[in-house]
Amino acid sequence: MSLAAARLDTTFAALADPTRRAIIARLAQGPASVGELAQPFAMSQPAISRHLKVLETAGLISGGKDAQRRPRRLEAQPLAEATAFLEAFRAFWETRFTELDQVLEDLKAQTKEGDAP
Numbered sequence: 001m002s003l004a005a006a007r008l009d010t011t012f013a014a015l016a017d018p019t020r021r022a023i024i025a026r027l028a029q030g031p032a033s034v035g036e037l038a039q040p041f042a043m044s045q046p047a048i049s050r051h052l053k054v055l056e057t058a059g060l061i062s063g064g065k066d067a068q069r070r071p072r073r074l075e076a077q078p079l080a081e082a083t084a085f086l087e088a089f090r091a092f093w094e095t096r097f098t099e100l101d102q103v104l105e106d107l108k109a110q111t112k113e114g115d116a117p
Contacts, residue, residue, distance in 0.1 A: 007059070008085055011078045014058035019043075020051050024074065027061060031071035 001009075014020055023037055038048040052072060055061045059078045064071050 004081070007078065008082060010058045011060065011082050014054050014060055015082070017051065017054075020055055023048075023051060023055060024060060024079075027072060027074040031064070031073040033069050033071050037072065 015024070019041060022040070026032060026037060026040075034045060034048060034052065037052070038045050041048060052061065056063065056072075059075055061072045062075050064073060
């Protein structure tokens with residue numbers, strides 16, 4: 001397995017959990033401490049810390065030090081790589097849907113021609 005494929009696997013595995021996706025969404029608004037990230041969830045701080053560790057291991061977030069706080073911030077590179085991977089599939093399906101639209105238009109035209117007296 002290539003390094004790029006392994007990184008994608010780690011990224012998608014980290015994003016598979018709804019709590020981790022919510023943490024990512026919160027960090028998209030700006031850096032936050034563990035306490036701030038834990039606030040909306042009915043789980044212990046150690047449970048939140050485990051989620052943060054998964055996100056850090058995937059490279060999706062990083063920690064910093066700001067006086068007594070240790071804010072976490074979003075890292076864009078792994079998300080950009082996942083987006084690039086998915087973009088190829090979006091382009092594939094857009095092409096397919098365009099082709100399907102053309103087939104349907106052709107069928108409509110044939111049906112109208114068959115209805116004319």
